[in-house]
Amino acid sequence: MSSSRARPGPRRTARVLGLVSTGLGVAMLRDPKGVARFSGVDDSATALSMITVVGARELLHAFPLLAGCPGWAWTRVAGDAMDLTAMGIARSSRGIARSSRGMALSSRGIALSSRSGERERRLRNATLAVAGLAALDLATAVRSRRAGSRSADRELLPGSAPWKSAIDVSAATTVNRPPQEVYARWHDFTRLPEFMAHVREVRPAGIGRWHWVAEAPGRRTVQWSAEVVEETPGERIRWRSLPGADVENAGVVEFRPAPGDQGTEVRVRLAYAQPGGKAGKAVAKLFGEAPEQQVRDDLARFKQILETGQVVRSEGTPEGPLARRMAKQQPAAPRS
Amino acid sequence: MRATQWMGKDHVEVNEVPDPRLLNDRDAIVKVTSTAICGSDLHLYDGFIPTMKKGDILGHEFMGEVVEVGKGVGNLRVGDRVVVPFPIACGACTACERGLFSVCENSNPNAGMAEKLWGHSPCGIYGYSHLVGGYPGGQAEYARVPFADVGPLKVEDDLTDEQVLFLTDIFPTGYMGAEMCDISPGDVVAVWGAGPVGLFAVASAKMLGAERVIAIDRFGYRLDKAREAGATDVLNYEEVDVLDALNELTAGRGPDGCIDAAGLEATHPTTAVDAYDRAKTAVMAETERPHALREAIMACRNGGTVSIVGVYGGLMDKFPVGSLMNRSLTVRTGQAHVHRYLKPLYEKIRDGEIDPTFLISHTLPLDRAPEGYRMFRDKEDNCTKVVLKP
Numbered sequence: 001m002s003s004s005r006a007r008p009g010p011r012r013t014a015r016v017l018g019l020v021s022t023g024l025g026v027a028m029l030r031d032p033k034g035v036a037r038f039s040g041v042d043d044s045a046t047a048l049s050m051i052t053v054v055g056a057r058e059l060l061h062a063f064p065l066l067a068g069c070p071g072w073a074w075t076r077v078a079g080d081a082m083d084l085t086a087m088g089i090a091r092s093s094r095g096i097a098r099s100s101r102g103m104a105l106s107s108r109g110i111a112l113s114s115r116s117g118e119r120e121r122r123l124r125n126a127t128l129a130v131a132g133l134a135a136l137d138l139a140t141a142v143r144s145r146r147a148g149s150r151s152a153d154r155e156l157l158p159g160s161a162p163w164k165s166a167i168d169v170s171a172a173t174t175v176n177r178p179p180q181e182v183y184a185r186w187h188d189f190t191r192l193p194e195f196m197a198h199v200r201e202v203r204p205a206g207i208g209r210w211h212w213v214a215e216a217p218g219r220r221t222v223q224w225s226a227e228v229v230e231e232t233p234g235e236r237i238r239w240r241s242l243p244g245a246d247v248e249n250a251g252v253v254e255f256r257p258a259p260g261d262q263g264t265e266v267r268v269r270l271a272y273a274q275p276g277g278k279a280g281k282a283v284a285k286l287f288g289e290a291p292e293q294q295v296r297d298d299l300a301r302f303k304q305i306l307e308t309g310q311v312v313r314s315e316g317t318p319e320g321p322l323a324r325r326m327a328k329q330q331p332a333a334p335r336s
Numbered sequence: 337m338r339a340t341q342w343m344g345k346d347h348v349e350v351n352e353v354p355d356p357r358l359l360n361d362r363d364a365i366v367k368v369t370s371t372a373i374c375g376s377d378l379h380l381y382d383g384f385i386p387t388m389k390k391g392d393i394l395g396h397e398f399m400g401e402v403v404e405v406g407k408g409v410g411n412l413r414v415g416d417r418v419v420v421p422f423p424i425a426c427g428a429c430t431a432c433e434r435g436l437f438s439v440c441e442n443s444n445p446n447a448g449m450a451e452k453l454w455g456h457s458p459c460g461i462y463g464y465s466h467l468v469g470g471y472p473g474g475q476a477e478y479a480r481v482p483f484a485d486v487g488p489l490k491v492e493d494d495l496t497d498e499q500v501l502f503l504t505d506i507f508p509t510g511y512m513g514a515e516m517c518d519i520s521p522g523d524v525v526a527v528w529g530a531g532p533v534g535l536f537a538v539a540s541a542k543m544l545g546a547e548r549v550i551a552i553d554r555f556g557y558r559l560d561k562a563r564e565a566g567a568t569d570v571l572n573y574e575e576v577d578v579l580d581a582l583n584e585l586t587a588g589r590g591p592d593g594c595i596d597a598a599g600l601e602a603t604h605p606t607t608a609v610d611a612y613d614r615a616k617t618a619v620m621a622e623t624e625r626p627h628a629l630r631e632a633i634m635a636c637r638n639g640g641t642v643s644i645v646g647v648y649g650g651l652m653d654k655f656p657v658g659s660l661m662n663r664s665l666t667v668r669t670g671q672a673h674v675h676r677y678l679k680p681l682y683e684k685i686r687d688g689e690i691d692p693t694f695l696i697s698h699t700l701p702l703d704r705a706p707e708g709y710r711m712f713r714d715k716e717d718n719c720t721k722v723v724l725k726p
Contacts, residue, residue: 176430262430293448304442307428309408312482313359314460316470317445326449331391332463332470333339336354
């Protein structure tokens with residue numbers, strides 16, 4: 001459920017790699033002989049068909065990378081490993097008749113049949129170039145992985161604080177009521193605590209500003225003021241905390257008509273900075289190991305209130321949907 | 337009040353517990369006059385359903401008299417006599433609007449748990465583990481009924497508890513099992529398991545116009561009941577090879593509709609096969625012993641329907657998907673959407689089309705519930721159905 005949208009940095013690099021892949025791919029497919037000569041590879045029929053295959057592979061990497069998906073750099077890393085292995089075999093088997101296995105493995109570094117010094121030099125250069133590209137591929141791929149978990153807060157949250165880490169969660173539900181009604185219920189900010197389990201109070205604090213009080217473990221509270229930065233009736237509400245917050249945070253909730261007249265799709269995204277110090281620890285504890293479950297629980301209660309007029313309670317879970325109660329169920333029996 | 341509590345595997349007790357209270361405006365409290373032990377309660381008794389907690393009150397088949405209503409319940413009054421469907425349903429979500437009450441989107445406060453095991457959550461169910469809500473059951477003197485404005489059916493005719501009690505679960509469940517077979521004239525329907533649900537499936541298949549209804553079980557007394565319910569043929573799977581016998585009875589076609597009314601604790605006549613699944617469930621490598629389901633799939637006619645109303649909990653092993661796929665079978669299943677069957681089946685009972693009391697073998701006071709569980713599980717004393725009187 002958490003976001004996996006990438007940061008701009010890796011996305012740009014991904015596009016550059018995409019262009020490189022496209023260039024290599026097109027060159028290999030259009031002029032395999034030229035490529036073979038340039039990189040110090042022989043121009044036997046096998047080598048040429050190998051180059052064509054690698055060219056096709058390059059184009060396969062190219063499309064998703066051009067679309068800005070840095071994760072696909074991993075496929076390039078795999079390709080690089082293959083190519084470097086093949087080139088290594090080619091270089092070390094100098095003077096030894098090439099093995100069919102080496103041939104099968106090889107790609108950009110097709111083994112040489114009769115190497116001259118010039119070819120040797122070209123092969124070395126090609127190997128170095130591939131190695132350089134491999135390093136860039138690896139860096140992009142690794143960054144894409146980090147970006148997956150850390151990117152969203154950058155877009156959503158003010159960039160003022162030196163955050164150690166952030167909690168960034170999203171959840172969605174479908175509510176069997178029209179978007180305007182669902183929007184209006186959420187927009188009634190002072191009533192948010194009715195379905196947000198950890199929020200004790202939301203009170204007005206000036207035009208477009210609200211003061212939030214949330215429960216933290218150990219009967220503590222954390223507080224912040226927040227401003228509504230966007231409100232598009234029936235569609236979207238965006239808010240973020242103001243400077244001086246115990247916990248910097250921001251959120252956005254979007255409402256869209258569900259297909260087939262099934263009400264409204266509600267998508268929420270929340271991000272909390274987790275600074276050092278007590279407040280940070282409190283936030284970490286508050287969310288425990290299941291921050292997404294907590295947001296889902298809030299949405300479940302929101303849906304219940306809109307559809308049934310109440311939060312649904314059982315004797316095992318008297319509070320209504322609540323992540324921490326799931327692990328600590330009361331027996332399904334009335335309590336005195 | 338006195339209530340039947342799950343205290344661990346093979347262990348239920350009737351104890352004194354606090355009376356239930358209204359937790360929401362749409363709740364009612366019902367003074368239970370009759371309640372029954374369901375075959376699916378035995379899965380809890382045998383420890384097959386996860387997330388039970390010591391002290392949970394059991395029972396999802398109950399009826400009684402309304403003694404208290406929340407201010408959001410406009411259709412019931414104190415003193416009304418009601419039967420209560422086992423699925424708890426809000427009546428307002430998209431699933432409820434579509435008549436899929438047993439997958440109500442709002443009534444399980446522990447939906448998060450169910451989502452982890454099943455992907456999405458079904459409705460809440462009385463006394464049926466915390467996975468489906470942690471609601472106390474009705475094998476007690478009193479029970480809280482959430483969404484009391486949606487579920488309970490008022491009984492205003494002069495019918496006994498025993499006649500209408502099974503509207504809470506097993507009659508609609510058996511009926512839905514048969515209905516899902518889309519029975520047309522000439523159809524042959526086979527029912528695995530001649531327990532209470534299977535018996536109602538047999539009776540319903542007959543009601544819905546099946547040409548031939550074949551009941552499969554290993555207990556002679558249950559097969560006799562099946563004949564009473566309308567089965568044209570019965571097979572004892574310990575005595576005959578079921579697939580051969582079904583092919584014989586249908587001249588090689590196989591039954592058009594195959595209803596699994598056995599569920600996850602089925603047994604297999606071949607010791608080795610039975611032991612295989614028992615061992616796998618013992619080490620939690622699977623959670624079911626799905627012999628009936630496997631056989632129902634293998635037996636079904638090409639293009640036919642396999643209807644599953646027996647209860648399953650988690651994961652099964654050796655699922656004959658090849659047979660299912662290559663032979664154009666349809667699988668239909670679900671916990672019964674009791675709410676949509678309440679009225680029509682009530683009318684069938686009132687009009688004398690069926691008398692559900694035929695399957696009651698024992699009526700016990702609530703305090704003897706532990707004995708009832710054991711008897712029913714071990715099929716002692718020709719036990720088919722236990723009704724408890726608080």
